Amino acid sequence: EDKVVQSPLSLVVHEGDTVTLNCSYEVTNFRSLLWYKQEKKAPTFLFMLTSSGIEKKSGRLSSILDKKELFSILNITATQTGDSAIYLCAVVWNNDMRFGAGTRLTVKP
Amino acid sequence: DAGVTQSPTHLIKTRGQQVTLRCSPISGHKSVSWYQQVLGQGPQFIFQYYEKEERGRGNFPDRFSARQFPNYSSELNVNALLLGDSALYLCASSFTQGFAEAFFGQGTRLTVV
Numbered sequence: 001e002d003k004v005v006q007s008p009l010s011l012v013v014h015e016g017d018t019v020t021l022n023c024s025y026e027v028t029n030f031r032s033l034l035w036y037k038q039e040k041k042a043p044t045f046l047f048m049l050t051s052s053g054i055e056k057k058s059g060r061l062s063s064i065l066d067k068k069e070l071f072s073i074l075n076i077t078a079t080q081t082g083d084s085a086i087y088l089c090a091v092v093w094n095n096d097m098r099f100g101a102g103t104r105l106t107v108k109p
Numbered sequence: 110d111a112g113v114t115q116s117p118t119h120l121i122k123t124r125g126q127q128v129t130l131r132c133s134p135i136s137g138h139k140s141v142s143w144y145q146q147v148l149g150q151g152p153q154f155i156f157q158y159y160e161k162e163e164r165g166r167g168n169f170p171d172r173f174s175a176r177q178f179p180n181y182s183s184e185l186n187v188n189a190l191l192l193g194d195s196a197l198y199l200c201a202s203s204f205t206q207g208f209a210e211a212f213f214g215q216g217t218r219l220t221v222v
Contacts, residue, residue, distance in 0.1 A: 004151075034208065041197060042113075042213040043152070088151050092208045095165030097142075099151030 003027075004091050006100035014108050017079050021103045023089030024071040033072050035063055036088040038102070043088055046074070079107045111135070113202050113214035121220045122190050130185045130217045134202030140164075141183040142211060143175055144199040152199055158183055159206040187219075195221045 007022045023033065032050045036043035047056045049065035049072055056063050060079075065072045076083055086102040114133045122128050134141050140159040144152035157165035158177035177183045181202075187194055197218050201211035 006151075031207075032209065036213075041216045042199070045210050045212065048209055090151075090208070095157065096167060097154045097165075097208050099144075099153070101149075101151050 004089060004098045004100040006087075006089050006103050008103060009101065010104040010106070012106045012108065013079055015080055017107075018075065018077045019079060019105060021074040021076075021087050021089075021105070022071060023073070023091075023100055025089075025091045026070060027091050027093040027098070029093045030067065031092045031094070033065055034090045034092065035072070035074050036090065038086040038088055039084075046087075076105075079105075081107050081109055083107050113200055113212055115198075115200050115214035115217050117217060118215065119218045119220075121222060124190055124192060124221055126190050127186065127188045128190060128219060130187075130198050130200075130219070132183045132185070132200030132202075132214060134181050134183070134200075135212055138202035138204050138212075139181055140203045140206050140211075141177055141181065142201045142203075142208065143183070143185045144201065145169075145194075146197040146199055146216070148196075155185065157206075157208075164206055190221045192221050195219060 004025045035046040047063045052067040060077045063074045084107045088102045090099045142157040143155040146152040154167035156175045161177045172188045175185045197216045199216045201213045203211040
């Protein structure tokens with residue numbers, strides 16, 4: 001069965017720490033992997049990854065995909081309290097899309 | 110520019126009733142997707158429409174249906190509501206078909222009692 005698994009499910013860090021969030025998947029006919037940040041209701045788009053080994057960066061956030069080992073990581077450096085949110089990974093294949101359960105990140109001052 | 114707008118924001122329905130949720134995409138976006146998010150879980154894909162045609166469907170029963178209008182807005186209908194249909198229903202729009210860089214609305218919180 002196709003599935004997307006995120007780890008850890010929750011994480012508590014202090015401001016300034018670096019965090020790594022994981023997303024592994026098992027799907028047929030993989031097309032892309034997306035990362036979203038969900039603070040209240042509407043998830044906001046972070047990255048779309050389609051090729052292995054190419055790092056995408058946006059400020060303190062970066063992400064990379066490994067299509068051989070079927071996983072992606074999202075790194076956040078120098079975390080701030082505003083990074084507190086649920087981070088969702090989603091995998092697209094054919095005309096379907098599946099989200100993981102998310103990682104709840106809490107950044108303490 | 111307005112983002113993706115959804116209405117209503119909150120809704121309470123009784124088991125067995127029917128509900129219609131509405132979504133207006135970002136101007137110029139031709140694709141609309143619907144998701145159900147139960148508390149504590151990631152969103153689950155329900156439908157995707159592009160150019161008024163269904164282009165993708167998740168694993169949901171036939172009680173769920175949707176359509177897209179000529180102005181690219183969309184409605185999601187759920188018949189014979191069950192308690193388990195209580196969730197946040199999210200709509201997302203994108204310029205092209207597919208799921209790339211979709212922008213989400215704030216959702217409709219549906220409570221079935």
